[in-house]
Amino acid sequence: MITTLMSLHPSDETLSRIADQSETERMRSRAGRHVMTCARCRAELAELAALGDAARAMPEAPLPPALWARIEATDVASDTSSSRDGLRRLDGDKTVARGSVRRRALVAVAVAATIMAVFLLWPSVHRSELAAADADRLTISPRYPRAGTTARIRFVPPAGARPADTLWLEGELRIADGDGWEWFPVGVPVVRDHGEYGGLLTLPRSALGGSLRLVEMHSSVANERTLGGLVVLASDSANGQRPSLDALEAAASRGVGPWQSRDRIAAEFARWAPDHPMRWTLDRASSSGGMLDWLGYFTSKERRFARLTETLGRRKSVRPGELAGMVALAYQIEEPGLAAEWSERLLREYPRSPWSAAVRVSEIHAMELRSAPRDSILALIPSLDSLLRRGRTIPDDHWTAQDLIARYEDSTAMRRWKLRMAAAGRGVQGFEFTGRQTELADREMRDSAEAGARHSLARLAGAGGPEARRTRAVMYGQLASIALARGEPQRAIALTDSSRVDSCRWVGRDTRGLAFLALRDSSSARQLLLPFAAGEWSGATAAQRALGLDMRDPRVRQSADSAARAAMKCGR
Amino acid sequence: MSLPRGTPRLQPARPYSGTARDETVLVSRVMSGEREALGELYSAFASTVHAAAQRLLGERSDAEDVTHELFAGLPRILAGWDAARGSLGPWLRRVAVRLALMRLRSGRRRREVDVGAVASLVARSDEPHERLTMADALERLNDEQRVVFLLKEVEGYSHAEIATLLEISVRNSEVRLFRARQALRAFLGSRL
Numbered sequence: 052m053i054t055t056l057m058s059l060h061p062s063d064e065t066l067s068r069i070a071d072q073s074e075t076e077r078m079r080s081r082a083g084r085h086v087m088t089c090a091r092c093r094a095e096l097a098e099l100a101a102l103g104d105a106a107r108a109m110p111e112a113p114l115p116p117a118l119w120a121r122i123e124a125t126d127v128a129s130d131t132s133s134s135r136d137g138l139r140r141l142d143g144d145k146t147v148a149r150g151s152v153r154r155r156a157l158v159a160v161a162v163a164a165t166i167m168a169v170f171l172l173w174p175s176v177h178r179s180e181l182a183a184a185d186a187d188r189l190t191i192s193p194r195y196p197r198a199g200t201t202a203r204i205r206f207v208p209p210a211g212a213r214p215a216d217t218l219w220l221e222g223e224l225r226i227a228d229g230d231g232w233e234w235f236p237v238g239v240p241v242v243r244d245h246g247e248y249g250g251l252l253t254l255p256r257s258a259l260g261g262s263l264r265l266v267e268m269h270s271s272v273a274n275e276r277t278l279g280g281l282v283v284l285a286s287d288s289a290n291g292q293r294p295s296l297d298a299l300e301a302a303a304s305r306g307v308g309p310w311q312s313r314d315r316i317a318a319e320f321a322r323w324a325p326d327h328p329m330r331w332t333l334d335r336a337s338s339s340g341g342m343l344d345w346l347g348y349f350t351s352k353e354r355r356f357a358r359l360t361e362t363l364g365r366r367k368s369v370r371p372g373e374l375a376g377m378v379a380l381a382y383q384i385e386e387p388g389l390a391a392e393w394s395e396r397l398l399r400e401y402p403r404s405p406w407s408a409a410v411r412v413s414e415i416h417a418m419e420l421r422s423a424p425r426d427s428i429l430a431l432i433p434s435l436d437s438l439l440r441r442g443r444t445i446p447d448d449h450w451t452a453q454d455l456i457a458r459y460e461d462s463t464a465m466r467r468w469k470l471r472m473a474a475a476g477r478g479v480q481g482f483e484f485t486g487r488q489t490e491l492a493d494r495e496m497r498d499s500a501e502a503g504a505r506h507s508l509a510r511l512a513g514a515g516g517p518e519a520r521r522t523r524a525v526m527y528g529q530l531a532s533i534a535l536a537r538g539e540p541q542r543a544i545a546l547t548d549s550s551r552v553d554s555c556r557w558v559g560r561d562t563r564g565l566a567f568l569a570l571r572d573s574s575s576a577r578q579l580l581l582p583f584a585a586g587e588w589s590g591a592t593a594a595q596r597a598l599g600l601d602m603r604d605p606r607v608r609q610s611a612d613s614a615a616r617a618a619m620k621c622g623r
Numbered sequence: 624m625s626l627p628r629g630t631p632r633l634q635p636a637r638p639y640s641g642t643a644r645d646e647t648v649l650v651s652r653v654m655s656g657e658r659e660a661l662g663e664l665y666s667a668f669a670s671t672v673h674a675a676a677q678r679l680l681g682e683r684s685d686a687e688d689v690t691h692e693l694f695a696g697l698p699r700i701l702a703g704w705d706a707a708r709g710s711l712g713p714w715l716r717r718v719a720v721r722l723a724l725m726r727l728r729s730g731r732r733r734r735e736v737d738v739g740a741v742a743s744l745v746a747r748s749d750e751p752h753e754r755l756t757m758a759d760a761l762e763r764l765n766d767e768q769r770v771v772f773l774l775k776e777v778e779g780y781s782h783a784e785i786a787t788l789l790e791i792s793v794r795n796s797e798v799r800l801f802r803a804r805q806a807l808r809a810f811l812g813s814r815l
Contacts, residue, residue, distance in 0.1 A: 067801035071775070071782070102807050103776035105757040111674035115687050118673075119665060122694045123658070419794075 061085060062450060066092060070099040088585060088615060089557070189265055189279040191252065195286035195294045198226075198258040204241050206248035206265060206279065214267045214278060216243045219516030222263035224283060225301035226255050230403045231444030232301070236522065237263055238514030252283070260284040260298035262312045268517045280312040284319060293323055300372035303329045304409075304447070326362060328376030331355045332383060352384050360389075371397060371404040378410050382417060390414065398434065405444035411435050412452045432459045439468065445475050466493075473500040476507035479529060483561040484583060484590030484597075491536035504529045520553070527551040528559030531566070540566035557582075557618070561594075568597060578614075585615035646711045654698050665694055668712055672719040678773050679723040681762055689722045720778060724788060727766055760810035768803035775800055 061069065061082035069083050077083030086092040189206045196202040208214055218241045223234040235258065241250035260283050267276040282302055284294035302316045313333055320330035331352055359377065363369050374397035381390035394414055398407045411434060418428050432455075439452065446452050449472065456468050469490070473479055479500050481487045491497050504526040511519050511526075531546035543566035546552075547559040564579030576598070583594035584602070600607050652660035672693055677686035693700065693715070704714055761769055774780040774788070775796075782796040789796070 063805065064798070064801045067804055068797055070804075071797075071800075098808065099804055102757075102804055102811075105811075106761070106773065106776045109678070109757055111670060112677045112683065112686065114669055114673050114690075115683070118669070118687055118690060119662075121687075121691055122661075122665070 061092065063095075066095050067099060070096050088582075088591075090618070091557075189281050191281060191283060193286075193291050195284050195291050195298075196252075196254055197287075197291055198254050198285045199256040201251050201253045202283075204239070204248075204250040204252050204281070206241055207246075208248070208278070212278075214243075214248075214276075217241070217268075218248060218278065219266050219268055220250060220252065220263050220281065221266060221514075221516040221518045222261060224254065224261040224263075225259045225304075227257040227259055227297065229443055231405045231442060232259070233444070234261075234447075236511055236514050236519060237261075238511075238516035238519035240515055241265060254283070254285060258283075258285050259301040260294065262302055262316070266517060280315075282312050282315045282319065294319060296324060296327070296370065296372070299324055299327070300329060300370075303333060304372075304375075326359070328359050328363075328373055328380050330376075331359075332376055332379045352380060356380050356384055356386070356389075369396075369400075371401040371406040374401070375406040375410050378414070382413075387417065390417075398438070402438065403441055403443075405442055405446065408435075408438040408442045408444070408452075409446045409448065411438055412446050412448055412455065415455055416448075416451050429459060436460065436464060445472065445477065449477060470496060470499045472503075474503045476503035476510075476526070479532065482557075482583070482590050483532065483535070483565055484593035487532055488536060491533060497533050497536055500529055501533050504533075524552045524558045528562060531559055531562040535562055535566055535569070540569040544570075560618075561590075565597065581611050581614035582618040583615075585611040647706050650701050650704060650706075650711065654701050656698065661694065661697060664697065664711075668715050669694065671712065671716055675716050675719045675778065676723045678761070678777060679720065679770055680726060681769070685723075685726060689719060689726060692722055693719055716778070720774070721788070724770070727770065757807075757811070760807050763810055764803055764806055768799050768806060771796055771799040772803035772807070 065082045066086070069077055069080075069086055072083065077086060086096060188209070190204070192203045192205065204220055206218065219238055220241050221236075221238045223236055225232050226235045235255050237252065239250050239252050241248045263281045263283060264277050265279045265281065267278055284298040284302055286293060286298070287295035299316070299320055303320070317330060317333040320327055320333065324330065334352065356377075359380070363373060363377065374393055377393040378390045378397065381387070381393060391414070394410050397404070397410055401407055411431065415428055415431055415435060418431075435452075435455065439446075439456075453465075453468060453472070456465050473496060479487055479490050479496070481490075491500065507526050508523065511523055527546050531543040531552075534540075534542040534546060543562055547563040547566075552559040552563075560579050561583055564576045564583075567573075567579065568576035580594055580598055584591055584598060584600055585608075595602055595611075600611070602608055602611070649660055649663060653664060669690060673686050673690045676689035677683060680686055680689065700718060703718075704711065708714075761772070764772065770789070771785055774785045775782070780788070782793045782800075785791075785796045786793045791799075
């Protein structure tokens with residue numbers, strides 16, 4: 052669902068890049084100009100800026116009182132150890148790095164036993180208690196429900212917290228679909244009852260698993276609060292005592308969300324599939340960092356990878372999820388060559404698996420990040436095309452896939468891909484003023500997009516919560532756009548009424564405005580479209596032309612700017 | 624460069640005016656082995672050097688080692704300073720960053736965890752969304768992401784400079800920063 056919304060806004064990655072740019076630099080790109088006029092994107096940028104502000108505002112750690120004495124006690128830059136360690140030249144600056152471990156080595160020896168005990172215990176204590184604390188607050192019963200059954204959700208708010216009476220458990224659960232999989236949207240109410248909260252989650256048939264979040268929804272679009280994360284793992288055993296491997300892989304592969312979920316999924320792997328490579332891809336410990344260097348060697352991802360290579364190499368049959376995990380692990384330890392070996396095996400043994408397409412997309416993207424020669428990237432494109440054509444499932448990272456197609460394939464391949472995306476309810480990108488109507492002029496595209504939107508709306512039936520509300524608005528906006536392209540403005544207006552599309556959203560607003568314009572209701576049209584005419588984003592000129600605005604007139608410019616500001620404030 | 628044994632201990636608390644001329648004179652004095660001059664530099668810059676190292680390395684003892692390395696080696700290190708290229712403070716801070724990065728690369732980190740630290744980590748987990756601070760959240764990032772985030776947001780390096788320092792591509796620096804921001808937002812939830 053989140054990815055559907057991305058059709059209208061720059062990706063998070065692009066926003067992060069824009070956050071580092073000056074206003075002038077921003078104006079040079081389409082995404083940058085979009086951000087200037089989009090309330091939601093500006094709010095995102097403000098959050099990114101707040102992260103930097105918070106980091107800069109962190110109090111500085113006080114200087115250890117004994118440090119000066121320690122420096123004084125050293126024969127400053129005079130002793131032979133300086134010469135022994137030598138001058139090190141780093142990136143153009145001459146610096147001296149001198150070992151200073153003697154005194155600490157003695158201390159380390161003295162307290163070695165204590166520290167070792169803490170070192171050895173720390174990861175398990177830390178993780179398990181973290182998981183337990185949050186798991187106690189937001190729980191699902193039974194712990195591993197079977198697909199098609201209903202599970203009970205319980206939430207105990209932290210002491211002193213006063214969340215709203217109704218909260219929403221939302222996110223997506225992966226469901227098996229033949230050789231592939233789909234993601235099923237979840238949005239169930241979790242309601243206060245005597246200080247605690249309760250709700251019921253019915254798992255779809257063929258449900259595997261996923262990571263959900265509990266949110267408090269406010270009237271304001273921008274003020275939703277996440278109160279906790281819940282990992283849902285379906286069981287395939289008769290007694291429901293353990294999760295299925297498919298469920299574990301599903302939960303690990305996408306939307307692991309906050310660190311609590313990530314750690315919890317890692318803990319589930321450790322318990323039920325300790326030798327699965329995905330377990331180690333979830334491990335947040337630095338690959339180079341052990342508590343001590345030598346201990347780090349035995350616990351490092353490199354070591355794990357070597358051991359898993361031996362283990363899996365001996366097995367006749369290895370699951371596609373395990374092979375994908377090995378590819379991911381190889382990338383985490385910076386071994387692209389080994390990653391390529393495992394991905395070749397995955398593609399050879401499981402050409403129809405969604406893992407194969409997902410891995411190939413990630414692999415090519417990783418090559419781009421490493422500035423690999425274009426020829427070596429091009430050599431992989433035919434296999435990508437073949438995987439995307441044959442697979443039943445659209446890769447989770449489908450926007451990256453689309454970017455790759457745009458960069459390396461022809462317009463026929465791109466049209467084929469877009470039709471498929473539209474049919475899957477992944478949305479038609481852009482506003483009416485930025486090419487949406489051009490795309491929908493293609494009849495096959497209109498039909499595919501309509502089928503996709505209806506399919507998405509049907510799947511959302513019964514789902515509540517902010518995410519479901521947003522996705523519904525996007526889908527109704529898409530249906531309205533299709534109606535407008537078919538010359539049915541009345542229908543477009545009906546599809547964007549306030550019961551379907553929140554009037555505070557920009558989604559559908561452009562379509563509704565143009566529909567009014569087609570019906571010669573210029574007053575309603577102007578009210579809706581004026582915000583689009585402000586600023587210098589890529590659709591501004593088209594909006595100005597639609598309304599017949601003369602932007603050389605300062606009063607017109609001011610009026611458009613005011614309308615844009617009012618629209619941005621709406622709902623806040 | 625050796626100082627005579629028995630030199631009286633200094634209290635490094637003298638004010639430092641920071642003009643370019645003062646800096647040049649002070650640097651010459653340190654390079655000629657005047658411990659009092661070293662004390663002045665320590666008073667002026669040790670806090671900022673230590674803070675930069677502590678942020679990057681995440682451990683007090685590692686930061687202490689880096690600060691010690693820098694000041695103990697300062698008479699030699701200062702040979703690389705060029706007054707024409709900028710004032711001393713930012714330059715020392717950059718040297719500290721490089722020393723910290725060297726330490727990260729070489730895997731010489733201590734990662735000391737005392738019982739108190741473990742207890743506070745566990746206590747924080749009771750209300751993760753309410754109590755997590757930026758420092759806690761940074762602690763939970765992996766080294767790659769934390770270093771790029773701090774270099775960009777706190778130390779003010781450009782992606783091109785970060786790429787050179789870490790021997791990665793500019794794009795990779797951008798991606799690491801993006802992932803760090805994503806993770807921090809997830810850790811901090813609604814606190815920002």
